[in-house]
Amino acid sequence: MSQVPIENFALACPVPLAQYPHVLLAHGGGGKLMHQLIGKMFLAAFRNPLLEAQLDSTVVEWTGRKLAFTTDSYVVRPIFFPGGDIGSMAVHGTVNDLAMSGARPLYLSSAFILEEGLPMETLWRVVCSMRDAAQRCGVQIITGDTKVVDKGKGDGLFINTTGIGIIEHDRMIAPQSVRPGDAVLVNGDLGRHGMAIMAVREGLEFESRIESDSAPVADLVRQLLQAGIEIHCLRDLTRGGLASTLNEIAEAAGVRIDIEEKSVPVREDVHAACEMLGLDPLHVACEGRFAMFVAAKDAERARQIMRDHAVGAEPAVIGRVAESSMPLVTLKSVIGASRILDMSSGEQLPRIC
């Protein structure tokens, strides 16, 4: 049988991202390229109102109850890093996605893609770490899957976790609830996870060891809700860091967000490591940090609740929401001038000099 010449072969739909014939790493970097990929490829194909809300976890109503549903895959290298490992991160990350809709996390699934040759002892350490993390978060891992791929076709171990939680409050926690005048808070210092991983991965040695901020925040969110804090929106600060998150929310809520650079908590060692590599801590990923938009009257009380909670290290009010004809995030620099805080394009690339 003669082969169809490739140029005469047409798919039913044209591939929507014609400028990039291949997927680049930057398409997973949490920046603009990833948003283009999601918008033009996945949203376009799967379009429905629940997906279009683009929340960390989707809220579905089921026999009069509201459930939060989310999924996330974990591909971190190295598998063990200062302050955590892929197993605890796979639990915390998905639990946190549920917490971002104010849900109480209940159940997780856990799917493993293992590379042939992975030491059993490594896998056991990861599994034990997941067990302990799930216990701390009060969730059960109730279903799973295991696949093994040929040596060289995986990077040791990938994990996917899917989570379900129950929503026991009446607030609409979403970008649409953000109002001009709202205060913007973060629950702790930024950029530690990304810099901890980069330091280990690239063999960079700094004076002090930077530990990941990986931590579950569901209990903190529950306390904030129980205290009656008028929470309008929550979003975790994972890939793309604070800058990407705030831009996503400004876009979805149609507001301007004004941030004070000097109020943004960044630890000295993280700041120094970022300076050295030419990275901006506001673009670096965290794993136990979130941005919270609350009614201004509750800002200080919310900050105190965060400060007093075990996972709330150095919480801060970092800015305000303002009315605007176009969505924008601005940053008032330490010397007092104002500029745009943009979403990164893709991966952050260390500079030459």
Place this chain on the structure above:
Amino acid sequence: MKYLDEYRDGERARQLAREIHRITTRPWNIMEVCGGQTHAIVKFGIDELLPKFITLIHGPGCPVCVTPLEIIDQALEIAARPEVIFASFGDMLRVPGSTTDLLSVKAGGGDVRMVYSPLDAVRLAEQNPARDVVFFGVGFETTAPATAMAVYQAAQKGLKNFSMLISHVLVPPAIEALMSSPNCKVQGFLAAGHVCAVMGYEEYPPLAAKYHVPIVVTGFEPLDILQGVLMVVQQLESGRAEVENQYTRAVQREGNLPAQDLIRKVFRVVPRKWRGIGEIPQSGLGLNDAYAAFDAARKFGLADRQVAEPAECLSGLVLQGQIKPHECPAFGQRCTPEHPLGATMVSSEGACAAYYRYRRQTPDVAGKTP
């Protein structure tokens, strides 16, 4: 943070700005040579503190931006070869060549690795004896000692599977080329502090005298830059054209002599094409005869080539300070950091990228972006 926060103090910055306002009596055009300074100026909004009629012209001091298209195309060709591990600094990976960039070569199967130091590339060569490791040696005098050290170490270790594609450039010949242009509007320079930390600043007094321009060796923090501007304006207002050193905590007149020795041991001065500007005599570093075996262009038999830049891209005029980034018709329209037409939109130190990232809300720039 020690050595950082004190150079970003808001009150001290406003004091310096007030002093600049006080002594400025007429318009002045000052060029900051280094892309790191451009980035700091736009990121911290330093120019917003200056009098309206002091114009900061952004110079050609971004190594990513001035690496010629021909050499990027050579890099892409080498990186795609199956036997090659191509090692590069991170911010070169996204720079567009004629058809593609290194990240896309990587996505297509090329073994492209990001390294933090040329010495990491030497280590890769030792660890992978069956592969050819090629390091993309770009940059100014700042990175030249590390590049030289890598070649020197590779030679000492007798590595046959290590080579470099080199596009090193030198600052003083570029200043000379800019000043000798009849369109030059620059009246004073902030010289690049880190370049001078290596090379010293003995090359500058003849330039200051010949073109009657003040040159102030300047650091990279907001207070450094404001103080550098103040020192240039003081000279301009009093009719002086001298070389001064603002960045005394890092720079000495004679520079770092062992680093200079190493550069001379490995490199010779060659003519070099600058992207967007053209060939500048005696403005580059190439491997000298003793180290010619490490020249990747020679090793892989790459032909010299001439490639035309996209006609829409006016980065040459931007790099020469003839136009501001947003005055290019493609800025923010056909040319964005996600789809750059030229290198100045790629690197975080490129003037176009800095304007796009930080300045889209300012009225004269905003009209140009979607």
